[in-house]
Amino acid sequence: MGIKERKAREKEQLRQQILSAARELFVNEGYENVSMRKIASKIEYSPTTIYLYFKDKADLLDSVCQETLLNLLNTLEQLKSDISDPVERLKKSGRAYIAFGLKYPQDYKLTFVVRPQFQEGLRLQEGSIGKKVFDYLHEIVSECIRQQIFRQVDIDTTGQVMWSAVHGVTLLLIDFPDFPWTERDKLIDAVIHTTIAGLKA
Amino acid sequence: MGIKERKAREKEQLRQQILSAARELFVNEGYENVSMRKIASKIEYSPTTIYLYFKDKADLLDSVCQETLLNLLNTLEQLKSDISDPVERLKKSGRAYIAFGLKYPQDYKLTFVVRPQFQEGLRLQEGSIGKKVFDYLHEIVSECIRQQIFRQVDIDTTGQVMWSAVHGVTLLLIDFPDFPWTERDKLIDAVIHTTIAGLKA
DNA sequence: CGTTATACTTAACAGTGTTAAGTTAAATAA
């Protein structure tokens, strides 16, 4: 019964091949400028083969973004055990989140900006990776509140404020690279410091 | 010599017609889903006529966004005279900025998200309306610092932190409408309150 | 009245996402 398994493995392999060809093209040329035919020719298959693995172009994008979210989640979770002080952990996580966005700016935009555009009614579903990323943040924030380091505003709001801050600065730095920003790290530090200071009692 | 003027007026009229048809379609159906032919048929001209008034589709988008920025600037500047306390003014302005984004979510996204995608190397040029919007914010912030209400970090950074916060929450609320946000106004208040508190000494 | 310039249109090119039908080769059953 090894044949079926080999076949399944080969199918999965091609799926991954499509996925990574798509990511590379999306990132380098922009979602709009990448055609199914371009992806197909990169992997040396006919365009319609892709449709045997993905519903349509938006679905392909979605799968690419799921991978990105998983990478982001892993990046963040590597910091988890390190530090005991929750505020310090929140700072590190915030910086890591922003750093991730700036290291893979196109992936970040695809995930948090382009994808919502092409998937109306997109929701961070229960159990989804996106939800897990937010839950990670949520957990640290809730520890800060539990230890009465932060004001006793409700946890959800606090987490969402934090997310707004890091998301905002990340996107601005990506989208307006020619704006006369102050030194990059200084701005990032200021955003994180300001937000956390504002959340404290 | 009134003929030339009438002609110029008529030309400007058609330009405006194209512009508002484009805006309506972009906003309702999304930039990607609007074709030049669709815009043309809405104003009952041939598709190529548009190219006599705008360089290409991206240029048309850009012009639509310039209008949006002008609207935003006017909305903000109406608050200017009202209040003397700069912190109160900053709060009001922040709320007004977010409210604008949420009132015209598609226009906001077109301006601050879609446009940078289709105009690589977009910069907030000296004298541009976008620059003026930022300068408006900058001015209030600098008054807060001058009166020593805010920490003596440099003005630019402070303004950029503020922009990050309002931009971030605006986009998140637009892009993930199904996320379990806390009550909208509560979140907005929290973002503004947190950021300003964090900027204070 | 003839000429020139302006405003607009027609036709076409090379490309798009996607579907339906067709083909080939491998796995299964007789």
Place this chain on the structure above:
DNA sequence: TTATTTAACTTAACACTGTTAAGTATAACG
């Protein structure tokens, strides 16, 4: 082994896209 079914992939086509070059009609000017 041979026939049949299934899986994987391709070809051809449809209705569309942004954009350009060439053509046309009308209004203004000398």
